[in-house]
Amino acid sequence: MATTKNPVDNGVNVEALLGAREALSQTPEAAKFTWRATCEWKKGTQSRSTVEGFYGLGAEQHHKSKFTFDADHPEVFASEDTGATPVEIALAALASCLTAGIAAVAQHRAIQLHRVTATIEGGMDIHGILGMDSDVRNGFDGIKVSYDIDADATPAEIRAVVAQSQKRSAVYDLITNPTNVTVEVK
Amino acid sequence: MRTTTVVIGAGHAGLAMSHCLTSRSVDHVVLERGEVANSWKTERWDSLRLLTPNWQSRLPGYGYEGADPDGFRTMPETIAFIERYAERCAAPVEIHTAVTSVRSEDDGYRVSTSRGDWRCRTVVLATGACNIPSVPAVAAALPPGILTLTPMEYRNPDQVPEGGVLIVGASATGTQLAEELQHAGRPVTLAVGEHVRAPRTYRGRDIKWWMDAAGVMDDRYDDQDDIVRARHVPSMQLAGSPERRTLDLNRLTKLGVRLTGRLAGIRDGQALFSGSLRNQCDLADLKMDRLLDRIDQWATESGLDGDTDPPHRFEPTRVERTPPLALDLTNGEMRTVIWATGFRPDYSWLDVPVLDRKARIKHDGGVVEAPGMYVMGIPFLRRRKSTFIDGAGDDARDLSSHLASYLNGDASHA
Numbered sequence: 001m002a003t004t005k006n007p008v009d010n011g012v013n014v015e016a017l018l019g020a021r022e023a024l025s026q027t028p029e030a031a032k033f034t035w036r037a038t039c040e041w042k043k044g045t046q047s048r049s050t051v052e053g054f055y056g057l058g059a060e061q062h063h064k065s066k067f068t069f070d071a072d073h074p075e076v077f078a079s080e081d082t083g084a085t086p087v088e089i090a091l092a093a094l095a096s097c098l099t100a101g102i103a104a105v106a107q108h109r110a111i112q113l114h115r116v117t118a119t120i121e122g123g124m125d126i127h128g129i130l131g132m133d134s135d136v137r138n139g140f141d142g143i144k145v146s147y148d149i150d151a152d153a154t155p156a157e158i159r160a161v162v163a164q165s166q167k168r169s170a171v172y173d174l175i176t177n178p179t180n181v182t183v184e185v186k
Numbered sequence: 187m188r189t190t191t192v193v194i195g196a197g198h199a200g201l202a203m204s205h206c207l208t209s210r211s212v213d214h215v216v217l218e219r220g221e222v223a224n225s226w227k228t229e230r231w232d233s234l235r236l237l238t239p240n241w242q243s244r245l246p247g248y249g250y251e252g253a254d255p256d257g258f259r260t261m262p263e264t265i266a267f268i269e270r271y272a273e274r275c276a277a278p279v280e281i282h283t284a285v286t287s288v289r290s291e292d293d294g295y296r297v298s299t300s301r302g303d304w305r306c307r308t309v310v311l312a313t314g315a316c317n318i319p320s321v322p323a324v325a326a327a328l329p330p331g332i333l334t335l336t337p338m339e340y341r342n343p344d345q346v347p348e349g350g351v352l353i354v355g356a357s358a359t360g361t362q363l364a365e366e367l368q369h370a371g372r373p374v375t376l377a378v379g380e381h382v383r384a385p386r387t388y389r390g391r392d393i394k395w396w397m398d399a400a401g402v403m404d405d406r407y408d409d410q411d412d413i414v415r416a417r418h419v420p421s422m423q424l425a426g427s428p429e430r431r432t433l434d435l436n437r438l439t440k441l442g443v444r445l446t447g448r449l450a451g452i453r454d455g456q457a458l459f460s461g462s463l464r465n466q467c468d469l470a471d472l473k474m475d476r477l478l479d480r481i482d483q484w485a486t487e488s489g490l491d492g493d494t495d496p497p498h499r500f501e502p503t504r505v506e507r508t509p510p511l512a513l514d515l516t517n518g519e520m521r522t523v524i525w526a527t528g529f530r531p532d533y534s535w536l537d538v539p540v541l542d543r544k545a546r547i548k549h550d551g552g553v554v555e556a557p558g559m560y561v562m563g564i565p566f567l568r569r570r571k572s573t574f575i576d577g578a579g580d581d582a583r584d585l586s587s588h589l590a591s592y593l594n595g596d597a598s599h600a
Binding site for chain 1: 450
């Protein structure tokens with residue numbers, strides 16, 4: 001198997017991922033990761049979040065560079081709109097996670113991708129966040145993701161890749177399932 | 187007491203092994219904590235029928251002999267079938283002999299029981315895959331006043347108080363209990379995680395006939411891309427019924443069962459469900475279609491297309507647009523929770539270090555890491571059919587062959 005070159009290339013190193021899976025089955029402790037971000041208030045509803053380091057494989061790890069995310073609220077909320085709304089960043093995170101999964105699953109299944117486009121929308125009734133109606137939740141009342149995919153595969157195979165990506169997605173899991181959140185003040 | 191091989195468990199797997207050992211003249215004993223077919227006698231609900239047709243119970247030197255090969259056995263019929271097998275092969279069964287420990291000793295094992303110790307060179311664990319109901323940790327957060335049942339405790343709807351029932355898990359057990367309780371007037375909510383959908387009949391024949399004929403049940407463990415995954419695939423949503431009805435989520439929805447996503451947590455008296463129901467159903471529909479594709483391809487290759495109904499596909503699973511994400515367990519509407527969340531084997535008596543960190547036994551196709559130890563009847567042990575009555579024969583033949591080579595000192599253990 002190792003000697004035949006897979007002609008399909010989605011730019012995902014599946015062999016490395018499978019190798020990691022094998023290695024982690026021997027050393028389950030190395031599989032414990034901690035992801036981090038810091039967030040600094042600028043002014044008004046503006047903030048800048050930064051990610052740089054994380055913990056995994058038994059050691060501190062660093063991104064190749066520091067990444068920042070500016071967030072703000074739009075002008076219809078009487079803000080300056082200097083960045084994406086936090087809920088839009090959440091939508092972007094879900095779409096990015098599912099899309100990365102699609103590439104990896106397709107690579108593993110030897111399906112060549114040519115184009116993958118996701119459109120994602122989350123509905124929200126702002127009676128919730130404005131505290132005007134206790135029957136309305138703050139968060140999305142639902143999220144809809146539409147994929148437009150061009151790949152060398154049948155429609156059923158493409159649907160199976162998208163379904164498998166959801167099954168293995170971290171962000172999909174953390175949006176569809178409850179998570180305990182602890183917020184402390186120093 | 188001394189013997190060459192101790193077989194633990196006198197269900198169909200242990201008896202099939204006993205038959206093979208007898209034909210190889212391997213001196214052995216079959217230890218049984220209760221009576222022959224004990225789990226079938228004591229741990230099954232009243233209405234349960236086998237989900238494989240009667241004919242699909244081919245055991246070494248035995249098989250179905252009645253007039254209804256395509257029917258599905260009731261529990262009394264299943265018990266009688268296995269009891270007859272024990273008589274037919276004159277299996278040396280010691281009943282009411284509970285194994286309390288298995289330890290390595292010299293070049294073999296010491297098997298301690300409620301009725302004394304046995305010394306042996308080889309031991310076969312045929313205690314089954316379904317000894318302990320797997321109840322998720324969130325069960326501890328259930329509010330007081332809710333009756334909880336496992337499938338081993340459930341017998342019939344009379345046990346279940348009037349009012350709502352939450353059934354957690356939508357495999358063969360969960361879907362069958364959902365149907366029965368909904369019929370009995372208990373409004374059922376069914377929490378659906380990963381599941382395997384299948385029609386009872388396809389193109390005029392039983393799905394189990396197709397899977398057997400097309401070789402699906404014979405798929406081998408050493409041909410699987412990911413055997414760990416294959417060993418954890420849930421049981422198919424199937425029921426054995428005289429009218430051969432399909433028991434899928436669409437049928438349950440039609441009966442009035444409410445579907446939710448997987449039970450994700452219990453907080454402040456609220457059951458919280460995953461928002462992944464749509465995808466779980468898509469995965470199951472796609473997986474079913476792949477099975478049907480394989481069957482169709484085999485039918486064409488085998489020249490069966492003229493003799494059977496034409497290929498077709500089933501309606502996709504219907505999921506309401508916004509399935510409930512929470513259910514109040516404190517307002518008196520929900521009275522019962524049933525954990526149809528699977529089972530695991532009990533190896534608490536096994537004092538040989540052969541379990542991994544998830545308490546699964548480490549084996550290669552039933553050949554356990556400890557020399558001279560074998561296991562039978564757990565999912566995808568050697569073949570897809572390893573947990574079925576019909577699968578015990580091939581596994582017993584293979585493993586008894588390995589065992590005999592081991593006893594002969596054959597280093598290759600062919």
